[in-house]
Amino acid sequence: MSLTLGVIADDYTGASDLANTLTKESVRTLQTIGVPDAALALPDADAVVVSLKSRSVPAEEAVKMSLAACAWLKARGASHILFKVCSTFDSTDAGNIGPVTDALRLATGAAIVPVTPAFPETGRTVFMGHLFVGTVPLNESPLKDHPLNPMTDADLRRVLARQSTGRVGLVPLKDVAAGVDAIRARLEALALDGRTAAIVDAVFDADLVAIGAAAAGLPLSTGASGLGLGLARALVAGGRVLSQAGDGGAITQGIAGLAAAVAGSCSAATLEQIAVAERVMPVLRLSAERLVTHPDEEVADALAWAKGRLAAGPVLIAASDNPEQVAQVQARFGRTAAGLAVEHGTAAISQGLVAAGVRRLVIAGGETSGASVDRLGLPAFLVGPEIAPGVPLLRTAGQAGEPMVLALKSGNFGGPDFFARAFALMGAGVA
Numbered sequence: 001m002s003l004t005l006g007v008i009a010d011d012y013t014g015a016s017d018l019a020n021t022l023t024k025e026s027v028r029t030l031q032t033i034g035v036p037d038a039a040l041a042l043p044d045a046d047a048v049v050v051s052l053k054s055r056s057v058p059a060e061e062a063v064k065m066s067l068a069a070c071a072w073l074k075a076r077g078a079s080h081i082l083f084k085v086c087s088t089f090d091s092t093d094a095g096n097i098g099p100v101t102d103a104l105r106l107a108t109g110a111a112i113v114p115v116t117p118a119f120p121e122t123g124r125t126v127f128m129g130h131l132f133v134g135t136v137p138l139n140e141s142p143l144k145d146h147p148l149n150p151m152t153d154a155d156l157r158r159v160l161a162r163q164s165t166g167r168v169g170l171v172p173l174k175d176v177a178a179g180v181d182a183i184r185a186r187l188e189a190l191a192l193d194g195r196t197a198a199i200v201d202a203v204f205d206a207d208l209v210a211i212g213a214a215a216a217g218l219p220l221s222t223g224a225s226g227l228g229l230g231l232a233r234a235l236v237a238g239g240r241v242l243s244q245a246g247d248g249g250a251i252t253q254g255i256a257g258l259a260a261a262v263a264g265s266c267s268a269a270t271l272e273q274i275a276v277a278e279r280v281m282p283v284l285r286l287s288a289e290r291l292v293t294h295p296d297e298e299v300a301d302a303l304a305w306a307k308g309r310l311a312a313g314p315v316l317i318a319a320s321d322n323p324e325q326v327a328q329v330q331a332r333f334g335r336t337a338a339g340l341a342v343e344h345g346t347a348a349i350s351q352g353l354v355a356a357g358v359r360r361l362v363i364a365g366g367e368t369s370g371a372s373v374d375r376l377g378l379p380a381f382l383v384g385p386e387i388a389p390g391v392p393l394l395r396t397a398g399q400a401g402e403p404m405v406l407a408l409k410s411g412n413f414g415g416p417d418f419f420a421r422a423f424a425l426m427g428a429g430v431a
């Protein structure tokens, strides 16, 4: 397999978001979970998205995992590496976007790295280096209450500089609007001035097409699905990838079995989606406190609840809670310990659901998805049609046993009826 584009994604939902964008742009794309085993038989692809669970781990660990993924992708011919981060730049002052970008820059020999989390289709735009979520700056959006990495500064030059060893510059919208040559010229000037990364403004998809054209000529970029769109357009236009229309129908073919969803995202979008799901399917609200203090009992009770209902249609099991409740649990047990306990609990529930015959599984939340997919030991996914912007259907690939269809939903993505829509596309209707 000879690749053109190698993507290192810092969480699993983000990886499927990016794989979705590339697939929509007709780039033959495969999503792997971690660096694939040498023995894993993979179909041909022009782009591979390696999913890591590296967003919230200590920076040294994230760097190590990302360098291993980079080496694997480069050994298979990838001429450009995209480090896929969250469109809301989820990270802390300790990392991991800065440390990983710095390390990949050295590994790829890049002089400067264009960085933009813009994803206009989902309302993420960057202007004068400041990230907006819809109509408000990042620090006024619900991301200020994120359970693991509250985002309190919208100025990405400052945010990235606090995490990086290098100096951070800006490619302003004026240059982006002037087109690919102006972007290249600004990046070169910033590199000459000693900047090792540059936040690139982008408000419309057209901006990202120009940025993608400039970035495709460099060894490395850091960004979200908007940058993926720009890179895909540049690679297809330059004849560097085989453009191929997707075969969406094949994704759900031959998949029967039960259907369920597990949610651990506490984003405003997911909380609303759970409330809406309650009107059309059975929903169980887990106790985060009990997942910390009596995990086996809480998991067993949840599975018993689900098993009594699955035959009648999809069910949803959610740990998700509002910021006040999450803060209380965190105050009592600590942020990391509470998050990990809930992830372990939801992963055990996903495993129990699959053991009970679930073959159509929706998971909400990046860390939550990572923990569940790891527990299920799924090595790779083929990418199918889109349920909502940034959320495709996925079909398991490369694993022994019966295939499954999954959806890994980024916390903030999807409309209010997301769960019902996902099940309908998976061929499992709700009442």
Ligand SMILES: Nc1ncnc2c1ncn2[C@@H]1O[C@H](COP(=O)(O)OP(=O)(O)OP(=O)(O)O)[C@@H](O)[C@H]1O
Residues within 6 Å of the ligand: 011, 013, 014, 146, 147, 148, 264, 265, 266, 267, 288, 319, 320, 321, 325, 326, 329, 330, 338, 339, 340, 341, 342, 343, 364, 365, 366, 367, 368, 369, 409, 410, 411, 412
């Ligand atoms: N009730 C709760 N109390 C405390 N922590 C919780 C609770 N419910 C979930 N969590 C934790 O909150 C974190 C949510 O992160 P996750 O990445 O799954 O969602 P997200 O950040 O909304 O999604 P994404 O990363 O895709 O944007 C997880 O670590 C999860 O275990």
Ligand SMILES: O=C(O)[C@@H](O)C(=O)CO
Residues within 6 Å of the ligand: 011, 013, 014, 015, 017, 018, 085, 086, 087, 088, 119, 224, 225, 366, 390, 410, 411
């Ligand atoms: O970019 C995004 O917002 C998502 O793909 C994501 O990474 C959420 O975890």
